[in-house]
Amino acid sequence: MRRRTRWTRAWIGLVALAWSAPSWAQETPAPAQTGAAPEEPAAGEVARVPETAYGADGFNGPAFEDWLLGSPFRLVPRPRAETPPRLPRGRPVEGGFAGRRLLLTFDDGPFPETTPRLLEILRSEQVPAVFFLLAARVQELAQRRQGRRVARMIVQDGHAVGNHSFSHPHLTRLEPAQWKHQIVRAHDVVRSAVGYAPTLFRPPYGSVDAAIDRYLEYRGYTRVQWTYIADEFRARTPELMVRGILEQIREREKQGRNVGGVVLLHDAHARSVECAALLIRRIRAENCTLLEAGDEDVWRFVDADSFFQPIGAPRETEALDPPRATPAEVEEARTWCATHRDELDTIRSLDRLEVDINSDDFGRAPDGGGTYERSTDDASPSP
């Protein structure tokens, strides 16, 4: 009991320091603990969260904070009372959405080599995004003292962080105890790294079934699929990747379906990061064309809240009022067009590239072992 009190005090002190001086917390390793810290794992060995750290429900148990304090990872979670407001449970985000809204999402990170560059781009373009973190990578990086830094940079820039499982298996090929463990363990690792409990979940390969969905809902998660993907494995240039996404948008438009939606990218590759930069500019160039044609419902890059639908809301997005661009967003688009007039032709020239989005290979790794598959979609509802 006495030990617990001392731990708790040390815990509160550490947390208070971390939050009163965020720059300190970001740059300086946490001070050495007085208690017996677990041994540093040998090189190449991944330290594991001990089973005793979990409570009876599989989430953080009483031993979790002790484990964190003594952990070689030196993660400092935000105290529970300071967690940001959670979205209530929502309907899965999938298919197309009314309005010209796009949400950028990045899976499988964080990547210390490429994520900081991506954050720089998103910051200068003022575009929010969601990062679905792979917990095994966060943990592995934490050992190299990089996991917290990169994961926290994402959060500090105002982006949302979601759970993308622990080790990226096809959840539907696992036993229930195994897939629950994947969700819960990743929840703990991500929460520890960023300081709050994630509420968005993206299943690896988009692979889910009704039981997994029920469990995610029970855990307060909103599942987020995607509407548009880039052909990251086969497209050799950012230009071809952007072209593939634009082609998918055009295709939906042609079919009279909702064009707003979620874009899936991976910040693993430098070319995918540059693809994000180019995509943002290309979509803004599209706004210039729309404004010239007198259409003021311009494209916008939005955050995850924009697609949030509480349980009980109508499922069909068509049933909701199509959210149109606000006058301020239209004005912002006009300003962008005015300052980028010289570049517009170059940015629009992407339209001349030919990409076959209906090819079976589109979006898949050449060896068939890609990290993602096509989304479930409102036109093809099978998972």
Ligand SMILES: [Zn+2]
């Ligand atoms: Zn993935």
